[in-house]
Amino acid sequence: MKAFDYERAADAQAAVALVAGHPDAAFLGGGTNLVDHMKLGIVSPEMLVDVTRLPFGAVEERDDGGVRIGAAVRNSDLAAEPLIRQRYPALSEALVAGASGQLRNLATTGGNLLQRTRCVYFQDRTTRCNKREPGSGCSAIGGHSREMAIFGVSEHCIATHPSDMAVAMAALGAVVQVLGPDGSRSIPIDELHRLPGDVPERDTTLAHGELITAIDLPPVAGHSAYRKVRDRASYAFALVSAAAVLDVAGGDVADVRIALGGVAHKPWRAATAEARLRGGRGRARGGRAD
Ligand SMILES: Cc1cc2nc3c(=O)[nH]c(=O)nc-3n(C[C@H](O)[C@H](O)[C@H](O)COP(=O)(O)OP(=O)(O)OC[C@H]3O[C@@H](n4cnc5c(N)ncnc54)[C@H](O)[C@@H]3O)c2cc1C
Ligand code: SF4
Numbered sequence: 001m002k003a004f005d006y007e008r009a010a011d012a013q014a015a016v017a018l019v020a021g022h023p024d025a026a027f028l029g030g031g032t033n034l035v036d037h038m039k040l041g042i043v044s045p046e047m048l049v050d051v052t053r054l055p056f057g058a059v060e061e062r063d064d065g066g067v068r069i070g071a072a073v074r075n076s077d078l079a080a081e082p083l084i085r086q087r088y089p090a091l092s093e094a095l096v097a098g099a100s101g102q103l104r105n106l107a108t109t110g111g112n113l114l115q116r117t118r119c120v121y122f123q124d125r126t127t128r129c130n131k132r133e134p135g136s137g138c139s140a141i142g143g144h145s146r147e148m149a150i151f152g153v154s155e156h157c158i159a160t161h162p163s164d165m166a167v168a169m170a171a172l173g174a175v176v177q178v179l180g181p182d183g184s185r186s187i188p189i190d191e192l193h194r195l196p197g198d199v200p201e202r203d204t205t206l207a208h209g210e211l212i213t214a215i216d217l218p219p220v221a222g223h224s225a226y227r228k229v230r231d232r233a234s235y236a237f238a239l240v241s242a243a244a245v246l247d248v249a250g251g252d253v254a255d256v257r258i259a260l261g262g263v264a265h266k267p268w269r270a271a272t273a274e275a276r277l278r279g280g281r282g283r284a285r286g287g288r289a290d
Helices: 012-020 034-040 075-080 082-087 089-096 101-106 108-115 162-170 271-277
Strands: 005-008 025-030 047-050 059-061 065-070 175-180 183-188 212-216 222-227 240-249 253-260
Touching: 012 025, 012 175, 012 212, 025 183, 047 162, 059 082, 065 082, 065 108, 075 082, 075 101, 075 108, 082 089, 089 162, 089 183, 089 222, 089 240, 101 240, 108 162, 162 212, 162 253, 183 240, 253 271
Parallel strands: 005 047, 025 047
Antiparallel strands: 059 065, 065 212, 175 183, 175 212, 222 240, 240 253
16 A cells, blocks of 8 residues: 555545645545555555544434435444434435444445445456546456446446445435535435446546535435345345335325436436336235335
């Protein structure tokens, strides 16, 4: 691992200025993904700016009935938070389905959203990978591709996004709050992660130096749940997962939102299935849907 500078910014503006002002600087959350990649030699930032002590460590109820989650909230704390467990069970279930207890104790909400693909070739510097080394080729196409994407792929990359949490947030309609050198902006979560296209090295629509400060969840009517299929009962990434939010009124499906994980470069909204279900009967034959 190469030597690097470690900084703790006094506030969010200072953190943004430090990273934006240095092309090889990166924000450091819990480090459970970034530091692994530094050890593997996949990335070698010259400066890490620790953002875990910025004042983004709370989960707060908002006036509109929604919730604001600070970017530094640890995954374990978020999963256990009563507001989340009661109103957004899909999010709590998705968090608990990810990684291990020790990792969740360190991992932050901001870092979880921006974790990188688990494609085995991306993590192996001896292989060709357009995401790690643009223009080098994609070893997964024609290679080991069991965990790869089935939607939204390109000829340059077929990797999936690994976060369970992000899938639940996509179904819940989260909005990501960001502070950058030019000020703050709000990004609907569907627009945060991008498909690989011709630029597979770019995972998101964030610019260098943009800091995630919080994630807002709108008030949600109805029930939500998260289900994950994986090779082992714990400590394994999703082969496929689904988060669903279902609002049934008077026996009819008033609203439904479905997001799939493990199938694309980003949490994948099942828009056609949503449209087919919306307005239909809320009680499936032989089982409860409400
Ligand atoms: C063995 C193992 C198993 C795992 N299993 C799962 C699993 O089943 N499901 C799952 O979802 N995850 C799993 N994970 C991944 C884990 O959830 C992530 O490593 C973790 O959530 C990343 O959060 P972090 O705070 O440690 O991020 P870091 O490693 O600190 O950062 C990750 C990225 O986010 C950037 N970043 C961090 N904070 C901010 C911010 N506030 N604003 C802008 N950029 C920021 C960093 O610069 C870096 O690029 C697993 C990890 C391991 C090691
Ligand atoms: S699928 Fe993407 S991340 Fe995996 S080897 Fe191909 S280019 Fe790299």
